[in-house]
Amino acid sequence: MSQADSLIETLKRQLRAQGKTYADVARWLGLSEASVKRLFAEKHFTLARLECICDQLNLEFVELVQTMQAGEQRLQELTQAQEQSIVDDRELFLVAVCVINGYSFDEIHHQYQLSELECTRQLLKLERLQLIELLPGNRIRRRLAANFRWRVNGPIQRFFQQYIANEFFRSRFDSDSEKLVVLNGLLSPAGNAEWQQTMQRLAKEFHSLCERESGLPIHQRFGTTSVLAVRQWQYGLFQDYKREAEAKS
Structure with a gap:
């Protein structure tokens, strides 16, 4: 419809x-x-x-x-098997990432070495996964909920952690389009939870900004990745310095 x-x-x-x-x-x-x-x-x-x-x-x-x-029925998350099917098919993976980022059919076809037939074939796979609806004229309608996300510790998240993380951080982060902020401090469990809520609000602002700029020509936009992370963690280098009582707690 x-x-x-x-x-x-x-x-x-x-x-x-x-x-x-x-x-x-x-x-x-x-x-x-x-x-x-x-x-x-x-x-x-x-x-x-x-x-x-x-x-x-x-x-x-x-x-x-x-x-x-x-x-409307909007997709919030794929199943484990669906994510695995995307990870196992690199062309499908490429098209899925493009679609989620708002690429049109022509933009995918012209920016990547995919024939129109192959591009259509991959989009039909995404339609069967309910990620999109492929409309006449190869128009793409995304069927993603506002809170759509890849599965926690699912195939796609593990793929990014295994293959993308090292490449992502292999930078000095000193160009105009890059910034790395590392924060370190002491937080209570309540403070940690509050900071996670702040991170979630930042994530919503990021997606809202992407949506607001979705009408700009594709050549005026470029892939932008932002990593927000927090955990109770200490460098393994210092593990031997921990007191025995603390190590057991």
Whole structure:
């Protein structure tokens, strides 16, 4: 179902919820009831007409869109087997990462050595995994929840830890586009939990910024990775200096 279809179906549910009929809509729009029925059947509304109906329902247009999105089944996490299938297929992995970062079909095809056929084949695999919906004209609609994440200690997270971490930190972090901040201090369990919540808010701000800039041309955006980490941990180098009582605790 396209987004337009979903929006009209959501509008119909809102009308029913408030006990309104096609006759009411016809009166609001100054049309015949037959014309309104045809509009709903063809799912062909102008923005002005949608806003008029929303006004009569005491509903902001943005609320209608949010209600539609809330009603859709959005993916929060893949299964262990699904993640493993992505890790085992490097081309699928590449396309999945591109899609999650908002690449279009043409951007994937032109930036990487994938034929249109191969690109389509991989996108169809992602559609079967419910990560996306492949629309006419090779348009990609992501079906990811706002809190989508790879599985904790799952195949993809382990892959990044094994192969990406060393490469990521193999840098002096002294260019204009790089920054490394290492913080060290003493925190209580409550303080640690509070800091983790702060990190989570930063992660949301990062994703919000990516979303706000998603309309920019792809050549104006570049891959950006930010690592936020916290743990109760001490360098192994100092392990032998720990008192025996502390080591057993």
